[in-house]
Amino acid sequence: MDRHYSPFAAEEWDSVGLICGDPDAPVGRILFALDPTIDVIHEAMELQADMIITHHPLFLSGVHSVARDTLGGRVIHEALTHGIAIFNAHTNADQANPGVSDALADILGLTDCIPLVPGEEINQGIGRVGRLTIAMPLSEFAALVSRKLPATAAGTRVAGDPEALITTVAVCGGSGDSLMSVASTLADVYVTSDLKHHKVLDHPREVCALIDVPHFASEWPWVVKVAELVAQELGGTVDCVVSTIRTDPWTTQIASPA
């Protein structure tokens, strides 16, 4: 994991690497998930996995207690009691090539991808911009996004002219509002998550349409990719299983009456 997602590439505020577990313990089965929630720990217990690899960290701010009656503490207790290590790659996986946004770009069929914002090392950086092999109207592209990403309660939201022709696409897995302005100079549409009202209102949507998908959906393709990558690297000596738990916290959407 460190070879593909260097811990040195992580943001200063971030938390990556081994969250709990013994670095010397043998690992026979790894469960891959987006978030280290208690449901994912229970899934790992059922599967008798020795390790969970996630994208999101368990703790980001200072922690002074892992008592069992706290949310994070319960995860740590259950994991350690059942001999399960937890490891995560977060902003270092965003920066990497291939990384989180490459997985999203791949699943949407983009080619010739380059970083939206280049990183310090060549080929690295956050977000990706690439081309569709066949141009299509925004409405058709949004339907493709919705079809390719995992089903969620909230679904796919679109801001822009449904007839606008889409050739170049910018993507950023996770919360990508900070890349909206650079995306608008390079792409016909920007696909990301967690976009807010005022930012969308102020964005030049006639130049670069916006597609907002749930955070879980935009980063899920990476979970599948990293499981394949680790399985391949370990040459079949370790069982790599992708979680079936949807850690998207949103559960229901009521569409407004027509």
Ligand SMILES: [Zn+2]
């Ligand atoms: Zn994320």
